[in-house]
Amino acid sequence: MxxxxxxxxxxxxxxxxxxxxxxxxxxxxxxxxxxxxxxxxxxxxxxxxxxxxxxxxxxxxxxxxxxxxxxxxxxxxxxxxxxxxxxxxxxxxxxxxxxxxxxxxxxxxxxxxxxxxxxxxxxxxxxxxxxxxxxxxxxxxxxxxxxxxxxxxxxxxxxxxxxxxxxxxxxxxxxxxxxxxxxxxxxxxxxxxxxxxxxxxxxxxxxxxxxxxxxxxxxxxxxxxxxxxxxxxxxxxxxxxxxxxxxxxxxxxxxxxxxxxxxxxxxxxxLFEHITLFSNRALKVTSKKVGAEYEVTIKTTSEKFRSNALGKETPTPIADYIDIGVFGKSDKADVLGKPLVYKRLKITKKDNTFVFKTKNEPAKAGIDPYNYLIDRIPDDNVKGVE
Ligand SMILES: [Zn+2]
Structure with missing residues (x-):
């Protein structure tokens, strides 16, 4: 002043x-x-x-x-x-x-x-x-x-x-x-x-x-x-x-x-009241040509845990909306390509298989591909097409 x-x-x-x-x-x-x-x-x-x-x-x-x-x-x-x-x-x-x-x-x-x-x-x-x-x-x-x-x-x-x-x-x-x-x-x-x-x-x-x-x-x-x-x-x-x-x-x-x-x-x-962790993983991704399209099959596992203060994890039933995605080719190894299919689906069990059709050739696919969830091993969520 x-x-x-x-x-x-x-x-x-x-x-x-x-x-x-x-x-x-x-x-x-x-x-x-x-x-x-x-x-x-x-x-x-x-x-x-x-x-x-x-x-x-x-x-x-x-x-x-x-x-x-x-x-x-x-x-x-x-x-x-x-x-x-x-x-x-x-x-x-x-x-x-x-x-x-x-x-x-x-x-x-x-x-x-x-x-x-x-x-x-x-x-x-x-x-x-x-x-x-x-x-x-x-x-x-x-x-x-x-x-x-x-x-x-x-x-x-x-x-x-x-x-x-x-x-x-x-x-x-x-x-x-x-x-x-x-x-x-x-x-x-x-x-x-x-x-x-x-x-x-x-x-x-x-x-x-x-x-x-x-x-x-x-x-x-x-x-x-x-x-x-x-x-x-x-x-x-x-x-x-x-x-x-x-x-x-x-x-x-x-x-x-x-x-x-x-x-x-x-x-x-x-998110707020407990310590919650996931273990989401893409196990196998395959693709075959069906007519003009590609049919992509993604096998995943999903587990959900609650942890106590000392880090002891207890499995807890899963009923979560989780993203599943199929991606096109990317020019960089650590960056996902353009999403060809991207869906948020309710996952209610450990082992899941998803089948999607895409017009463009798929390169990678997986579960929670952008790592939104806290995951014990974040970098096994996406796999290349075999
Ligand atoms: Zn600050």
């Missing part, structure tokens, strides 16, 4: 536009400032003059994130939105109300020149995640109890995934979700206390970041992006900037329950 000199010192007076968490940072340096106005909000990046390379990308991510979040979750309540560089004493970014300190080590000096078409743009992703916290942690402040990180980190992850998907497309998300799935599986294998279901996560990064990404993305694929966002917006409408009692993961899951159709009601306990 005001700055002045007195007693040989510089003074500044600040006033928040919106009642916020009593949580702020002091960062001081000789900065260059990149500025842009977006719908009355000052988007700003404060950076060291030799670190300008990724600044436009950060600006772009801030704007794309605001576009998605204001459309889907509700208003952004500050007049500024600032990224402020700090030296590599630490390599993290953090969201304070309207201000996001960001280490040179994870964004400003990141060399993205070698990033191939399939790699994740980490600079864009981290900015979108921190922007997510302007809603998840700052607008909806979770109660200090188990599960609150599902709403802060987990929902910031989901939000950034949606911004990335709009910018880079679904294929790229598959790659990102693969990392997230692997980190979750690795994380739970080295848990030394006890794994919690996501709605009871407690200082468990492999759950509230990695599992949350996979679970929320899958949930979105199943009930639709608009429904997930409607539930999250309802949570914001109910809790944003309100006095206690603060939101708990029970409130969030109740909102999800309201937007989930009855036929998919099983997703709520599976």
């Amino acid at each position: 005001k700055s002045w000199d007195a007693n040989g010192k510089k003074y500044f007076k600040y006033h928040l536009d919106q009642k916020s968490l009593n949580f702020y940072s002091f960062i001081s340096a000789n900065y260059q400032v990149e500025r842009k106005k977006w719908h009355g909000i000052d988007l700003e990046v404060y950076y060291y003059k030799e670190h300008a390379t990724n600044v436009p990308n950060m600006m772009k991510s801030m704007q794309k994130a605001l576009e998605y979040y204001t459309t889907n979750f509700g208003p952004y309540y500050h007049k500024q939105c600032r990224i402020v560089e700090f030296p590599r004493y630490a390599s993290f970014a953090q969201a304070f109300p309207g201000t996001m300190p960001y280490s040179e080590g994870i964004g400003f000096i990141t060399d993205l020149r070698d990033v191939t078409k399939d790699d994740i743009d980490m600079v864009f992703y981290v900015v979108a995640h921190e922007m997510g916290h302007q809603y998840w942690a700052h607008q909806v402040c979770g109660a200090g109890m188990q599960g609150s990180e599902m709403m802060s980190e987990g929902f910031a992850q989901y939000s950034s995934l949606m911004v990335m998907e709009k910018e880079y497309g679904k294929d790229k998300m598959k790659k990102f979700l693969e990392y997230e799935m692997n980190d979750y599986l690795r994380g739970r294998s080295s848990e030394f206390e006890g794994e919690n279901p996501i709605m009871k996560t407690e200082n468990q990064q492999y759950i509230h970041y990695n599992k949350a990404s996979v679970v929320m993305y899958y949930f979105k694929e199943m009930i639709g992006e608009q429904n997930v966002n409607k539930a999250m917006k309802n949570l914001i409408n109910e809790f944003a900037y309100k006095d206690p009692p603060y939101a708990t993961s029970l409130d969030a899951v109740n909102e999800f329950r309201k937007v989930t159709p009855d036929s998919l009601g099983y997703l709520i306990p599976d």
